[in-house]
Amino acid sequence: MYWDRKTETISRDKLEELQLRRLKETVAKAADSPYYNALGLKDYRITTLSDIEKLPFTTKQDLREAYPYGMVCVPKQKLVRLHSSSGTTGTPTVVFHTIGDIDTWTDLVARCLYMIGVRKGDIFQNMIGYGLFTGGLGLHYGAELLGCLTIPTGPGNTKRQLRFMRDFEVSVVHVIPSYALHLADTAESLGVVPKRDLPRFRIAILGAEPHSEKTRKKVENFFGIRAFNSYGLAEMNGPGVAFECQEKQGMHIWEDAYLVEVINPHTLAHVKPGEIGELVLTTLTREGMPIIRYRTRDLTALMSGECACGRTHHRIKRISGRSDDMLIIKGVNIFPMQVEQVLMGKEGVGRNYQIILESRGHNDHMIVRVELDSNMFVGDLNKLEELKNRIIRDLRDEILITPEVELCEVGSLPISGGKAVRVVDAREI
Ligand code: AMP
Ligand code: ZN
DSSP: OOSSHHHHTOOHHHHHHHHHHHHHHHHHHHTTSHHHHHTTGGGOOOOSGGGGGGSOOBOHHHHHHTTTTTTOOSOGGGEEEEEEOTTOOSSOOEEEEEHHHHHHHHHHHHHHHHHTTOOTTOEEEEOSOOSSSHHHHHHHHHHHHHTOEEEOOOSOOHHHHHHHHHHTTOOEEEEOHHHHHHHHHHHHHTTOOHHHHOTTOOEEEEESSOOOHHHHHHHHHHHTOEEEEEEEEGGGTEEEEEEEOTTOSSEEEOTTTEEEEEEOTTTOOBOOTTSOEEEEEEESSOSSSOOSSEEEEEEEOEEOSOOTTOOOSOEEOOOOEESSOOEEETTEEEOHHHHHHHHHTSTTEEEEEEEEEEEETTEEEEEEEEEEOGGGGSSOHHHHHHHHHHHHHHHHHHHSSOOEEEEEOTTOSOEETTEEOOEEEOOOO
């Protein structure tokens, strides 16, 4: 039932002892990186776990400022892998791993997979992006360690996905939730009958973007399987940070590897247990690039009480939103500011713009409405078409997805209390 019984069911006392030891080691190690050295991390004394509150927070912006190697605390020859957060262009946030880091990450992922019932002999199709994004390789290594035949299809090419699932008798898939719904629709339209055509299929791991219970149920009911929520982020390795167990009452967050805090994003103080706040994580096992008090911007709450599965690590609730304006569109992280930068650099573009998000079928659809200077609407219509196409192309290069663009007259887009209404998120999740 457990991949690592001792660690997964460790008593809270022993867990806290382990965390304190690892926190001390982590702070000492991190202090060797140029970034944390400049913050004077060496001078902080850690004697109890609550001393964490004295340490500085780390943000995405700090990671950008430390680019390229500023947060690395080991000689570069010890690094074997680089990953990056999805959707970031401009100065990316990058994370480096040593062999030891890859091993501990892989073990955490294997722990998650085992917890939901994946075993040696399972056939695992990974429909999540490989490359800089952590979802592909992260799950891949964990599944191989477990002894699964692992098929790295990555996302897209839905007909082939379904064909592989049928022909190779796939039993487990990893997929972003919106794509899981699309997979179900495509299967239905192709006349795939899951019971008949995919008889071994039993588990889906839904990760990388928020989704509702309704979405999970749709996926489960169509395929006749069980689906589990997987949470992670590149800064904390990627997948394997928090995962649902078979009870599906919140996600266990692996506290031997991450020190967990939940804060009020405005006052930065800890919220009471059970209250929603921003998740803040400190790596406890990372060698190459430890990160102290990382502000994930993800909103959640720590759940109280013991889990029926016997694991002692705390659970967090389904992520309920963000404390910043980051949008996750088709699984890609996008900040409205990226759109603004593309638009505002263009001649003829006015001051106001709006991003509309809709669901079309099960896909996210993005429309960018932008006001143009009034003189743009007189004269040559071809010029307008050209501008529109240039905006679409430049947005695609910046945010990695292709939006629809509507050119609007000055004053036609809404403002509220003098402020532009930048994002209208009308998606169903
Ligand atoms: P990345 O670093 O590109 O993997 O993106 C990480 C972000 O994706 C997180 O900070 C969350 O905002 C979001 N995310 C990942 N997994 C989930 C999940 N299971 N539920 C909700 N949001 C998620
Ligand atoms: Zn549990």
